[in-house]
Amino acid sequence: MRALTYTWAVARKDLAIEFRTKESLNAAGAFAIVILLLFSFAFDEVSDTMAEMAGGLLWLVFAFGGALIFNRGFARELPNECLDALMASPIPAASLLVGKAITSTVLLLIVETVSLFVFGIFYNFTWWRHPFELLLVFLLATWGISILGAVFGALTVNLRLRELMLPVLIYPLLIPLLMAAIELTNPLLNNQPLTPDILLWGRVLIVFDVVFTALAIFLAEPILLN
Amino acid sequence: MPVIALDDVWKFFGNFPALRQVGLKLEPGWCCALLGRNGAGKTTLLRVLAGLSPFQRGSISVLGSKVRSETARRQMGFLGHGIGIYEDLTARENLRFFARASGTNLPDSQLVDWLKRVDLSRVVDMPVRQFSRGMRQRLALARTFQHSPKVLFLDEPFTSLDDHSIRMLTELMEEAKQRGATIMLSTHQLREALAIASHVAILEQGQLRFFAERTQEMVDDPGALYRTRAELGIL
Numbered sequence: 001m002r003a004l005t006y007t008w009a010v011a012r013k014d015l016a017i018e019f020r021t022k023e024s025l026n027a028a029g030a031f032a033i034v035i036l037l038l039f040s041f042a043f044d045e046v047s048d049t050m051a052e053m054a055g056g057l058l059w060l061v062f063a064f065g066g067a068l069i070f071n072r073g074f075a076r077e078l079p080n081e082c083l084d085a086l087m088a089s090p091i092p093a094a095s096l097l098v099g100k101a102i103t104s105t106v107l108l109l110i111v112e113t114v115s116l117f118v119f120g121i122f123y124n125f126t127w128w129r130h131p132f133e134l135l136l137v138f139l140l141a142t143w144g145i146s147i148l149g150a151v152f153g154a155l156t157v158n159l160r161l162r163e164l165m166l167p168v169l170i171y172p173l174l175i176p177l178l179m180a181a182i183e184l185t186n187p188l189l190n191n192q193p194l195t196p197d198i199l200l201w202g203r204v205l206i207v208f209d210v211v212f213t214a215l216a217i218f219l220a221e222p223i224l225l226n
Numbered sequence: 227m228p229v230i231a232l233d234d235v236w237k238f239f240g241n242f243p244a245l246r247q248v249g250l251k252l253e254p255g256w257c258c259a260l261l262g263r264n265g266a267g268k269t270t271l272l273r274v275l276a277g278l279s280p281f282q283r284g285s286i287s288v289l290g291s292k293v294r295s296e297t298a299r300r301q302m303g304f305l306g307h308g309i310g311i312y313e314d315l316t317a318r319e320n321l322r323f324f325a326r327a328s329g330t331n332l333p334d335s336q337l338v339d340w341l342k343r344v345d346l347s348r349v350v351d352m353p354v355r356q357f358s359r360g361m362r363q364r365l366a367l368a369r370t371f372q373h374s375p376k377v378l379f380l381d382e383p384f385t386s387l388d389d390h391s392i393r394m395l396t397e398l399m400e401e402a403k404q405r406g407a408t409i410m411l412s413t414h415q416l417r418e419a420l421a422i423a424s425h426v427a428i429l430e431q432g433q434l435r436f437f438a439e440r441t442q443e444m445v446d447d448p449g450a451l452y453r454t455r456a457e458l459g460i461l
Contacts, residue, residue, distance in 0.1 A: 002329070005326075006326075006327070009323065009326040009327060013312070013315070013319075013323045016315065016319065017312060017314045017315060020314050021314050079308075079313060080308045080309050080310055080311050080312070080313065080362075081306055081307065081308020081309075081310055082308070082310050082311070082312060084273075084276075084278050084304070084306050084308060084310060085304065085306070085308075085310025085311075085324065085327075085369070086310075086327065087277070087278055088276045088277065088278060088299060088302060088304035088379075089299060089324065089327040089328055090296045090299040090300040090327070090328060090329050091327050092296070221294070225278075225279075225280060225294075226280070
């Protein structure tokens with residue numbers, strides 16, 4: 001219970017700073033909108049190809065936009081050596097990592113929501129026909145991306161090339177999650193039913209989230225101390 | 227039982243031994259001034275004691291627990307080279323967050339009292355980004371002392387402080403000592419440190435070369451300490 005209080009305190013502090021500075025939100029939001037806008041010139045929005053690609057395009061935009069958010073997560077702790085103050089406090093390292101992941105999830109969900117509206121306008125998709133299913137897929141996939149982003153954000157925080165290293169490290173690991181998210185998002189965007197075959201990808205999302213959350217909690221202390 | 231106990235502690239950076247065979251015991255209410263040249267290992271020792279840097283050999287206990295235990299960290303205050311303050315939060319928000327982080331939920335009135343105590347009552351809701359260096363350092367002092375820790379590790383706490391603020395810090399440390407807190411501070415400012423210290427430790431190339439009670443002679447004439455160091459052959 002105490003760990004949850006600490007986790008929430010970290011997330012609340014980071015969200016307060018982010019909503020004040022809007023550093024990550026502006027960067028990730030602008031990136032997502034620009035990419036969606038540019039691709040809308042390249043593809044014919046009424047073609048079958050576009051229908052097949054919709055989920056892939058969206059999740060690639062979210063994954064790349066997410067990297068801009070994760071990079072700031074632990075970098076925010078560098079000025080004045082705030083990470084030392086946190087690590088010397090009773091906050092468990094796992095609460096610190098999970099708190100960062102919660103912040104990233106909230107920020108990424110905001111970027112995703114804005115992107116969906118932009119996507120609907122430029123690509124002529126009525127994405128809101130299955131709002132609850134879509135929300136569930138987005139929540140599960142966004143949490144998976146965020147927890148992995150938090151772990152690797154912590155690992156790369158002291159590297160000079162962290163902006164480069166973070167995406168290089170996380171994207172290969174995100175492949176199963178992105179495949180699952182794309183497979184589930186495509187039919188929802190195209191108003192098709194979720195068949196049992198496709199629903200299997202939902203299990204992939206859940207397993208990914210559970211495994212990487214458990215790993216993050218278990219490895220938080222050595223990651224942050226070293 | 228000693229509050230801080232180190233026994234045969236070794237810390238390596240690669241193959242380089244930053245701390246060698248350090249052994250030390252501090253009792254409740256003691257204030258140990260940790261002295262030594264740049265690179266002697268003072269900051270490393272404080273970071274190891276605060277659980278921020280792992281050590282490779284030996285054993286350390288803080289308040290009878292391992293350094294990374296929640297029990298130890300809950301009752302510990304750490305002020306490092308970086309002041310550990312968020313620039314985009316206000317003074318009040320910083321104190322509130324770190325009070326929560328220390329496991330204490332101080333009421334708002336107490337946070338404001340702390341800000342008054344460190345002469346920041348006029349900038350309670352101003353973002354730290356707009357603070358001068360001295361103001362930031364004073365806020366960091368409030369952050370470090372606000373949860374009444376039983377153990378304090380202070381790395382060069384007098385840096386950036388004017389005479390008035392040094393007096394303020396000395397008072398805070400004196401109060402902490404009186405309620406039984408144990409303090410270990412590293413510094414190059416001998417006069418201020420010796421005025422408050424009950425014990426003096428000198429580190430040289432990662433080794434503890436001198437540890438003794440502070441004498442009045444050291445306070446009256448900090449040069450005496452240099453002579454002691456010279457006698458030890460570590461100057």
